[in-house]
Amino acid sequence: MGDIKQELKSKIIEQLNLEDVTVDEIADNDPLFGDGLGLDSIDALELIVMLDKDYGIKLSDPKEGKKIFESIETMANYITANKTK
Amino acid sequence: MSKVYISSVASISSQRTFDNSEFLDEIIDHDDTVLSVVDPNYKDYIPPAAARRMAKGIKMGVVASKIALQEAELENVDAIITGTGLGCTVDSEKFVSALIDNDEQYLTPTSFIQSTHNTVGGQIALGLGCKGYNFTYVHASISFESALLDAQLQLENDEASTILVGGVDESGDHTVKIHRLINHIKKEKVKSSSLFKSKTKGAVFSEGANFFVLSNSKKNGAYAELGAVATYNTLAKEDLNEALTVFLKENHLDIDDIDILVMGNNGDVAFDGWYHELSDGSFKNTPQVAFKHLCGEFYTASAFGTWLAAKMIKAQRVPEIVKLNKEATTQINTVLLYNQYRGENHSFTLLHKC
Numbered sequence: 001m002g003d004i005k006q007e008l009k010s011k012i013i014e015q016l017n018l019e020d021v022t023v024d025e026i027a028d029n030d031p032l033f034g035d036g037l038g039l040d041s042i043d044a045l046e047l048i049v050m051l052d053k054d055y056g057i058k059l060s061d062p063k064e065g066k067k068i069f070e071s072i073e074t075m076a077n078y079i080t081a082n083k084t085k
Numbered sequence: 086m087s088k089v090y091i092s093s094v095a096s097i098s099s100q101r102t103f104d105n106s107e108f109l110d111e112i113i114d115h116d117d118t119v120l121s122v123v124d125p126n127y128k129d130y131i132p133p134a135a136a137r138r139m140a141k142g143i144k145m146g147v148v149a150s151k152i153a154l155q156e157a158e159l160e161n162v163d164a165i166i167t168g169t170g171l172g173c174t175v176d177s178e179k180f181v182s183a184l185i186d187n188d189e190q191y192l193t194p195t196s197f198i199q200s201t202h203n204t205v206g207g208q209i210a211l212g213l214g215c216k217g218y219n220f221t222y223v224h225a226s227i228s229f230e231s232a233l234l235d236a237q238l239q240l241e242n243d244e245a246s247t248i249l250v251g252g253v254d255e256s257g258d259h260t261v262k263i264h265r266l267i268n269h270i271k272k273e274k275v276k277s278s279s280l281f282k283s284k285t286k287g288a289v290f291s292e293g294a295n296f297f298v299l300s301n302s303k304k305n306g307a308y309a310e311l312g313a314v315a316t317y318n319t320l321a322k323e324d325l326n327e328a329l330t331v332f333l334k335e336n337h338l339d340i341d342d343i344d345i346l347v348m349g350n351n352g353d354v355a356f357d358g359w360y361h362e363l364s365d366g367s368f369k370n371t372p373q374v375a376f377k378h379l380c381g382e383f384y385t386a387s388a389f390g391t392w393l394a395a396k397m398i399k400a401q402r403v404p405e406i407v408k409l410n411k412e413a414t415t416q417i418n419t420v421l422l423y424n425q426y427r428g429e430n431h432s433f434t435l436l437h438k439c
Contacts, residue, residue, distance in 0.1 A: 042195060
Protein backbone atom coordinates (compact mmCIF):
# COMPACT_ATOMS: atom_id res chain seq x y z
CA MET A 1 0.00 0.00 0.00
CA GLY A 2 2.84 2.36 0.91
CA ASP A 3 4.40 1.77 -2.49
CA ILE A 4 1.19 2.69 -4.33
CA LYS A 5 0.91 5.89 -2.33
CA GLN A 6 4.46 6.93 -3.19
CA GLU A 7 3.88 5.94 -6.82
CA LEU A 8 0.67 7.99 -6.96
CA LYS A 9 2.35 11.06 -5.49
CA SER A 10 5.12 10.87 -8.10
CA LYS A 11 2.65 10.34 -10.93
CA ILE A 12 0.44 13.23 -9.85
CA ILE A 13 3.43 15.58 -9.59
CA GLU A 14 4.73 14.52 -13.01
CA GLN A 15 1.48 14.33 -14.95
CA LEU A 16 -0.07 17.47 -13.50
CA ASN A 17 3.22 19.40 -13.75
CA LEU A 18 3.29 20.40 -10.08
CA GLU A 19 6.78 21.84 -10.45
CA ASP A 20 7.04 23.30 -6.95
CA VAL A 21 5.69 20.27 -5.07
CA THR A 22 7.75 17.29 -3.84
CA VAL A 23 6.55 13.80 -2.89
CA ASP A 24 7.38 14.51 0.78
CA GLU A 25 5.14 17.57 0.80
CA ILE A 26 1.99 15.58 0.00
CA ALA A 27 0.54 13.93 3.09
CA ASP A 28 -1.55 10.80 2.57
CA ASN A 29 -4.69 12.48 3.88
CA ASP A 30 -4.23 15.96 2.34
CA PRO A 31 -7.23 16.95 0.22
CA LEU A 32 -6.20 16.84 -3.46
CA PHE A 33 -8.77 19.41 -4.57
CA GLY A 34 -9.73 22.80 -3.15
CA ASP A 35 -7.64 23.94 -0.19
CA GLY A 36 -5.20 21.03 -0.28
CA LEU A 37 -3.13 20.49 -3.39
CA GLY A 38 -5.43 22.87 -5.28
CA LEU A 39 -6.26 20.57 -8.18
CA ASP A 40 -9.19 21.49 -10.44
CA SER A 41 -11.67 19.87 -12.83
CA ILE A 42 -9.13 19.50 -15.67
CA ASP A 43 -6.82 17.66 -13.25
CA ALA A 44 -9.75 15.38 -12.35
CA LEU A 45 -9.99 14.37 -16.02
CA GLU A 46 -6.24 13.69 -16.07
CA LEU A 47 -6.59 11.48 -12.97
CA ILE A 48 -9.51 9.52 -14.52
CA VAL A 49 -7.35 8.81 -17.60
CA MET A 50 -4.44 7.81 -15.35
CA LEU A 51 -6.60 5.26 -13.48
CA ASP A 52 -7.68 3.75 -16.80
CA LYS A 53 -4.25 3.72 -18.43
CA ASP A 54 -2.06 2.66 -15.53
CA TYR A 55 -4.40 0.50 -13.41
CA GLY A 56 -7.10 -0.63 -15.85
CA ILE A 57 -9.88 1.05 -13.86
CA LYS A 58 -12.71 2.68 -15.82
CA LEU A 59 -14.81 5.13 -13.85
CA SER A 60 -18.27 5.02 -15.34
CA ASP A 61 -19.98 7.20 -12.72
CA PRO A 62 -18.35 10.64 -12.40
CA LYS A 63 -19.88 10.98 -8.91
CA GLU A 64 -17.59 8.17 -7.78
CA GLY A 65 -14.60 10.36 -8.56
CA LYS A 66 -15.39 12.84 -5.83
CA LYS A 67 -14.81 10.20 -3.13
CA ILE A 68 -12.00 8.36 -4.86
CA PHE A 69 -9.95 11.50 -5.49
CA GLU A 70 -10.40 12.93 -2.02
CA SER A 71 -6.81 12.15 -1.01
CA ILE A 72 -3.86 9.90 -1.82
CA GLU A 73 -5.17 7.52 0.87
CA THR A 74 -8.61 7.14 -0.76
CA MET A 75 -7.10 6.80 -4.22
CA ALA A 76 -4.65 4.13 -3.08
CA ASN A 77 -7.43 2.17 -1.35
CA TYR A 78 -9.64 2.28 -4.43
CA ILE A 79 -6.80 1.28 -6.77
CA THR A 80 -5.75 -1.63 -4.52
CA ALA A 81 -9.31 -2.93 -4.45
CA ASN A 82 -10.14 -2.47 -8.13
CA LYS A 83 -7.02 -2.54 -10.28
CA THR A 84 -7.01 -4.97 -13.20
CA LYS A 85 -3.39 -4.49 -14.27
CA MET B 86 -7.27 59.50 -39.31
CA SER B 87 -5.25 59.06 -36.10
CA LYS B 88 -1.54 58.32 -36.07
CA VAL B 89 -0.30 55.06 -34.59
CA TYR B 90 2.54 54.92 -32.09
CA ILE B 91 4.59 52.12 -30.57
CA SER B 92 4.29 52.97 -26.88
CA SER B 93 6.28 50.05 -25.53
CA VAL B 94 8.18 46.95 -26.60
CA ALA B 95 9.09 43.56 -25.16
CA SER B 96 11.27 40.85 -26.60
CA ILE B 97 12.10 37.33 -25.47
CA SER B 98 14.65 35.98 -27.92
CA SER B 99 17.82 33.94 -28.18
CA GLN B 100 19.63 37.08 -27.06
CA ARG B 101 19.19 38.70 -23.66
CA THR B 102 16.51 41.15 -24.80
CA PHE B 103 13.77 40.86 -22.17
CA ASP B 104 15.33 43.66 -20.11
CA ASN B 105 14.31 46.91 -21.78
CA SER B 106 17.05 48.88 -20.04
CA GLU B 107 19.57 47.08 -22.26
CA PHE B 108 19.94 47.19 -26.04
CA LEU B 109 22.08 44.35 -27.39
CA ASP B 110 24.89 45.36 -25.02
CA GLU B 111 26.13 41.78 -24.69
CA ILE B 112 25.73 39.38 -27.59
CA ILE B 113 25.58 35.61 -27.33
CA ASP B 114 27.52 34.19 -30.28
CA HIS B 115 25.56 30.94 -30.67
CA ASP B 116 27.10 28.03 -32.55
CA ASP B 117 24.22 25.73 -33.44
CA THR B 118 21.47 24.94 -35.95
CA VAL B 119 18.52 25.53 -33.59
CA LEU B 120 18.59 28.23 -30.90
CA SER B 121 16.60 28.47 -27.68
CA VAL B 122 15.53 31.74 -26.11
CA VAL B 123 17.25 33.31 -23.11
CA ASP B 124 14.52 32.78 -20.55
CA PRO B 125 13.41 35.46 -18.14
CA ASN B 126 12.35 34.15 -14.74
CA TYR B 127 8.80 33.19 -15.73
CA LYS B 128 7.85 32.71 -12.07
CA ASP B 129 8.30 36.45 -11.50
CA TYR B 130 5.38 37.04 -13.87
CA ILE B 131 3.10 33.97 -13.83
CA PRO B 132 1.65 32.32 -10.69
CA PRO B 133 2.78 28.65 -10.42
CA ALA B 134 -0.81 27.36 -10.56
CA ALA B 135 -1.31 29.07 -13.93
CA ALA B 136 2.17 28.30 -15.28
CA ARG B 137 2.04 24.54 -14.76
CA ARG B 138 -0.18 23.98 -17.81
CA MET B 139 1.68 26.44 -20.03
CA ALA B 140 4.17 25.27 -22.64
CA LYS B 141 7.11 27.54 -23.36
CA GLY B 142 5.42 29.49 -26.15
CA ILE B 143 2.54 30.47 -23.91
CA LYS B 144 4.89 31.47 -21.10
CA MET B 145 6.99 33.55 -23.51
CA GLY B 146 3.91 35.28 -24.93
CA VAL B 147 2.32 35.97 -21.56
CA VAL B 148 5.56 37.33 -20.06
CA ALA B 149 6.41 39.45 -23.13
CA SER B 150 2.92 40.94 -23.02
CA LYS B 151 3.34 41.74 -19.31
CA ILE B 152 6.69 43.43 -19.90
CA ALA B 153 5.16 45.53 -22.72
CA LEU B 154 2.18 46.52 -20.57
CA GLN B 155 4.42 47.40 -17.62
CA GLU B 156 6.54 49.66 -19.80
CA ALA B 157 3.43 51.32 -21.22
CA GLU B 158 2.15 51.74 -17.64
CA LEU B 159 -1.12 50.08 -18.57
CA GLU B 160 -3.22 47.61 -16.61
CA ASN B 161 -5.28 46.59 -19.64
CA VAL B 162 -5.77 47.25 -23.36
CA ASP B 163 -8.72 47.56 -25.73
CA ALA B 164 -7.65 44.63 -27.90
CA ILE B 165 -5.12 41.82 -28.13
CA ILE B 166 -3.87 40.77 -31.57
CA THR B 167 -1.39 37.94 -31.92
CA GLY B 168 0.53 36.57 -34.87
CA THR B 169 1.95 33.05 -34.89
CA GLY B 170 3.18 30.80 -37.66
CA LEU B 171 2.83 27.45 -35.93
CA GLY B 172 0.93 28.24 -32.73
CA CYS B 173 1.43 26.03 -29.72
CA THR B 174 3.42 23.30 -31.44
CA VAL B 175 4.76 21.71 -28.26
CA ASP B 176 1.28 20.86 -26.95
CA SER B 177 0.12 19.91 -30.46
CA GLU B 178 3.02 17.47 -30.73
CA LYS B 179 2.29 16.11 -27.25
CA PHE B 180 -1.38 15.56 -28.05
CA VAL B 181 -0.81 13.96 -31.45
CA SER B 182 2.02 11.78 -30.08
CA ALA B 183 -0.31 10.58 -27.28
CA LEU B 184 -2.94 9.74 -29.92
CA ILE B 185 -0.46 7.60 -31.82
CA ASP B 186 1.40 6.05 -28.86
CA ASN B 187 -1.79 5.05 -27.02
CA ASP B 188 -3.68 3.82 -30.06
CA GLU B 189 -6.20 6.67 -29.76
CA GLN B 190 -6.98 5.72 -26.14
CA TYR B 191 -6.32 7.50 -22.84
CA LEU B 192 -6.39 11.02 -24.22
CA THR B 193 -5.86 13.71 -21.61
CA PRO B 194 -7.36 17.17 -21.98
CA THR B 195 -4.55 19.58 -21.02
CA SER B 196 -2.33 19.40 -24.10
CA PHE B 197 -5.41 19.41 -26.36
CA ILE B 198 -6.84 22.53 -24.70
CA GLN B 199 -3.48 24.30 -24.88
CA SER B 200 -2.61 23.24 -28.41
CA THR B 201 -4.66 25.73 -30.40
CA HIS B 202 -3.04 28.63 -32.22
CA ASN B 203 -4.99 31.21 -30.24
CA THR B 204 -4.01 29.85 -26.81
CA VAL B 205 -1.43 32.61 -26.27
CA GLY B 206 -3.88 35.42 -27.03
CA GLY B 207 -6.48 33.69 -24.87
CA GLN B 208 -4.14 33.24 -21.91
CA ILE B 209 -3.03 36.88 -22.10
CA ALA B 210 -6.67 37.99 -22.09
CA LEU B 211 -7.53 35.67 -19.17
CA GLY B 212 -4.62 37.06 -17.16
CA LEU B 213 -5.61 40.66 -17.85
CA GLY B 214 -9.36 40.15 -17.68
CA CYS B 215 -9.49 41.70 -21.15
CA LYS B 216 -12.86 41.06 -22.77
CA GLY B 217 -12.08 43.15 -25.85
CA TYR B 218 -11.27 42.13 -29.43
CA ASN B 219 -8.96 39.12 -29.43
CA PHE B 220 -7.66 37.80 -32.71
CA THR B 221 -4.84 35.52 -33.81
CA TYR B 222 -3.37 35.61 -37.32
CA VAL B 223 -1.73 32.45 -38.68
CA HIS B 224 -0.20 33.48 -41.98
CA ALA B 225 3.27 31.90 -42.01
CA SER B 226 5.97 34.58 -42.09
CA ILE B 227 3.48 37.45 -42.39
CA SER B 228 1.54 36.40 -39.28
CA PHE B 229 2.97 39.25 -37.21
CA GLU B 230 2.53 41.82 -39.98
CA SER B 231 -1.11 40.76 -40.39
CA ALA B 232 -1.64 41.39 -36.67
CA LEU B 233 0.18 44.71 -36.96
CA LEU B 234 -1.92 45.79 -39.93
CA ASP B 235 -5.16 44.92 -38.11
CA ALA B 236 -4.05 46.98 -35.10
CA GLN B 237 -3.01 49.89 -37.31
CA LEU B 238 -6.39 50.01 -39.05
CA GLN B 239 -8.31 49.89 -35.76
CA LEU B 240 -6.20 52.61 -34.15
CA GLU B 241 -6.24 54.87 -37.21
CA ASN B 242 -10.03 54.67 -37.25
CA ASP B 243 -10.32 55.21 -33.48
CA GLU B 244 -11.98 51.83 -32.98
CA ALA B 245 -9.50 51.26 -30.15
CA SER B 246 -7.00 53.46 -28.35
CA THR B 247 -4.51 50.89 -27.03
CA ILE B 248 -3.79 47.50 -28.57
CA LEU B 249 -1.37 44.79 -27.53
CA VAL B 250 0.19 43.29 -30.66
CA GLY B 251 2.70 40.48 -30.73
CA GLY B 252 4.34 37.66 -32.57
CA VAL B 253 5.14 34.36 -30.89
CA ASP B 254 6.48 30.97 -32.00
CA GLU B 255 8.02 28.12 -30.05
CA SER B 256 10.31 25.27 -31.14
CA GLY B 257 8.87 21.78 -30.89
CA ASP B 258 11.14 18.72 -31.12
CA HIS B 259 9.09 17.00 -33.82
CA THR B 260 8.67 20.19 -35.85
CA VAL B 261 12.44 20.71 -35.78
CA LYS B 262 12.97 17.07 -36.82
CA ILE B 263 10.65 17.51 -39.81
CA HIS B 264 12.31 20.75 -40.86
CA ARG B 265 15.70 19.03 -40.66
CA LEU B 266 14.43 16.22 -42.89
CA ILE B 267 13.32 18.65 -45.58
CA ASN B 268 16.57 20.62 -45.28
CA HIS B 269 14.98 23.85 -44.08
CA ILE B 270 17.49 23.81 -41.22
CA LYS B 271 21.20 24.07 -41.95
CA LYS B 272 23.07 20.78 -41.82
CA GLU B 273 26.12 22.30 -40.15
CA LYS B 274 26.39 24.41 -37.02
CA VAL B 275 26.95 28.09 -37.77
CA LYS B 276 28.17 30.79 -35.44
CA SER B 277 25.79 33.75 -35.19
CA SER B 278 28.62 36.10 -36.08
CA SER B 279 29.34 34.30 -39.35
CA LEU B 280 25.78 33.37 -40.44
CA PHE B 281 25.80 35.67 -43.46
CA LYS B 282 29.06 34.18 -44.72
CA SER B 283 27.79 30.60 -44.48
CA LYS B 284 26.80 30.26 -48.18
CA THR B 285 24.86 27.07 -47.47
CA LYS B 286 21.21 26.12 -47.78
CA GLY B 287 18.75 26.27 -44.90
CA ALA B 288 18.42 28.53 -41.87
CA VAL B 289 19.30 28.48 -38.19
CA PHE B 290 15.93 27.94 -36.49
CA SER B 291 14.78 29.50 -33.26
CA GLU B 292 11.78 30.72 -31.29
CA GLY B 293 10.70 33.91 -29.56
CA ALA B 294 8.00 36.31 -28.44
CA ASN B 295 7.96 40.01 -29.32
CA PHE B 296 5.09 42.17 -28.09
CA PHE B 297 4.25 45.85 -28.47
CA VAL B 298 1.66 48.22 -27.07
CA LEU B 299 0.33 50.36 -29.91
CA SER B 300 -1.64 53.51 -29.23
CA ASN B 301 -3.26 56.29 -31.23
CA SER B 302 -2.02 58.91 -28.83
CA LYS B 303 1.66 59.65 -28.32
CA LYS B 304 2.75 58.74 -24.79
CA ASN B 305 5.93 59.85 -23.04
CA GLY B 306 8.67 57.42 -23.93
CA ALA B 307 7.02 56.28 -27.17
CA TYR B 308 9.43 54.41 -29.45
CA ALA B 309 8.24 55.24 -32.95
CA GLU B 310 5.32 55.99 -35.21
CA LEU B 311 4.05 53.08 -37.27
CA GLY B 312 3.92 54.44 -40.81
CA ALA B 313 2.68 51.58 -42.95
CA VAL B 314 2.60 47.80 -43.32
CA ALA B 315 2.24 45.88 -46.58
CA THR B 316 2.24 42.13 -47.17
CA TYR B 317 2.59 39.99 -50.30
CA ASN B 318 2.03 36.23 -50.41
CA THR B 319 4.01 35.95 -53.62
CA LEU B 320 6.54 38.39 -54.97
CA ALA B 321 9.03 37.40 -57.66
CA LYS B 322 12.59 38.60 -57.17
CA GLU B 323 12.42 40.66 -60.36
CA ASP B 324 9.23 42.39 -59.10
CA LEU B 325 10.60 43.30 -55.66
CA ASN B 326 12.05 46.70 -56.58
CA GLU B 327 8.86 47.76 -58.32
CA ALA B 328 6.68 46.65 -55.40
CA LEU B 329 8.90 48.59 -53.01
CA THR B 330 8.87 51.69 -55.21
CA VAL B 331 5.06 51.60 -55.24
CA PHE B 332 4.98 51.10 -51.46
CA LEU B 333 7.31 54.06 -50.87
CA LYS B 334 5.38 56.24 -53.33
CA GLU B 335 2.10 55.45 -51.55
CA ASN B 336 3.76 56.70 -48.39
CA HIS B 337 5.18 59.80 -50.14
CA LEU B 338 8.78 58.61 -49.76
CA ASP B 339 11.83 58.06 -51.94
CA ILE B 340 14.69 55.63 -51.35
CA ASP B 341 16.78 58.58 -50.11
CA ASP B 342 14.26 59.16 -47.31
CA ILE B 343 15.04 55.77 -45.76
CA ASP B 344 17.69 56.18 -43.08
CA ILE B 345 18.07 52.46 -42.35
CA LEU B 346 16.97 49.36 -44.22
CA VAL B 347 16.35 46.42 -41.83
CA MET B 348 16.39 43.05 -43.61
CA GLY B 349 15.45 39.52 -42.61
CA ASN B 350 18.42 37.70 -44.24
CA ASN B 351 18.81 34.28 -42.63
CA GLY B 352 21.97 33.06 -44.36
CA ASP B 353 20.10 30.66 -46.66
CA VAL B 354 21.98 30.85 -49.94
CA ALA B 355 18.85 29.74 -51.82
CA PHE B 356 16.63 32.59 -50.64
CA ASP B 357 18.79 35.50 -49.48
CA GLY B 358 18.85 36.68 -53.12
CA TRP B 359 15.68 38.68 -52.52
CA TYR B 360 17.52 40.71 -49.89
CA HIS B 361 20.58 41.14 -52.12
CA GLU B 362 18.25 42.55 -54.77
CA LEU B 363 17.81 45.55 -52.45
CA SER B 364 21.15 45.62 -50.63
CA ASP B 365 23.24 45.42 -53.81
CA GLY B 366 20.81 47.46 -55.90
CA SER B 367 18.61 50.42 -55.07
CA PHE B 368 19.62 50.52 -51.37
CA LYS B 369 23.36 50.13 -51.98
CA ASN B 370 24.09 53.50 -50.38
CA THR B 371 21.61 53.16 -47.51
CA PRO B 372 22.75 51.93 -44.08
CA GLN B 373 21.68 48.28 -43.89
CA VAL B 374 20.93 46.22 -40.86
CA ALA B 375 20.10 42.52 -40.31
CA PHE B 376 18.75 40.69 -37.27
CA LYS B 377 18.27 36.96 -37.85
CA HIS B 378 21.88 36.16 -36.93
CA LEU B 379 20.82 37.28 -33.44
CA CYS B 380 17.31 35.84 -33.11
CA GLY B 381 17.35 32.94 -35.58
CA GLU B 382 14.57 32.10 -38.04
CA PHE B 383 10.97 31.48 -37.03
CA TYR B 384 7.70 32.52 -38.58
CA THR B 385 7.36 35.64 -36.43
CA ALA B 386 11.06 36.57 -36.40
CA SER B 387 10.15 39.80 -38.21
CA ALA B 388 8.59 40.96 -34.92
CA PHE B 389 12.14 40.89 -33.54
CA GLY B 390 13.13 43.04 -36.55
CA THR B 391 10.37 45.48 -35.61
CA TRP B 392 11.65 45.45 -32.01
CA LEU B 393 15.15 46.25 -33.32
CA ALA B 394 13.89 49.05 -35.58
CA ALA B 395 11.85 50.62 -32.76
CA LYS B 396 14.77 50.42 -30.33
CA MET B 397 17.17 51.98 -32.89
CA ILE B 398 14.79 54.88 -33.50
CA LYS B 399 14.29 55.56 -29.82
CA ALA B 400 17.97 55.18 -28.90
CA GLN B 401 19.11 56.92 -32.13
CA ARG B 402 21.92 54.44 -32.44
CA VAL B 403 22.70 51.33 -34.46
CA PRO B 404 24.40 48.51 -32.55
CA GLU B 405 27.61 47.40 -34.33
CA ILE B 406 26.50 43.75 -34.36
CA VAL B 407 23.53 44.40 -36.68
CA LYS B 408 25.32 46.51 -39.31
CA LEU B 409 25.60 44.94 -42.75
CA ASN B 410 27.53 47.72 -44.48
CA LYS B 411 29.68 50.72 -43.67
CA GLU B 412 27.10 53.37 -44.62
CA ALA B 413 26.22 55.60 -41.67
CA THR B 414 23.45 58.00 -40.77
CA THR B 415 23.49 60.87 -38.34
CA GLN B 416 19.74 60.81 -37.71
CA ILE B 417 17.38 57.84 -37.65
CA ASN B 418 14.07 59.29 -38.77
CA THR B 419 12.66 56.63 -41.06
CA VAL B 420 13.33 52.89 -40.98
CA LEU B 421 12.10 50.38 -43.56
CA LEU B 422 11.88 46.70 -42.63
CA TYR B 423 11.78 44.06 -45.38
CA ASN B 424 11.23 40.40 -44.57
CA GLN B 425 10.40 37.17 -46.39
CA TYR B 426 10.87 33.46 -45.69
CA ARG B 427 11.90 31.01 -48.42
CA GLY B 428 10.87 33.48 -51.10
CA GLU B 429 7.27 33.70 -49.90
CA ASN B 430 5.17 35.93 -47.66
CA HIS B 431 7.03 39.20 -48.04
CA SER B 432 6.43 42.29 -45.93
CA PHE B 433 7.39 45.95 -45.79
CA THR B 434 7.03 47.81 -42.49
CA LEU B 435 7.72 51.51 -42.15
CA LEU B 436 8.57 53.18 -38.84
CA HIS B 437 9.21 56.88 -38.20
CA LYS B 438 10.77 58.81 -35.36
CA CYS B 439 8.03 60.44 -33.27
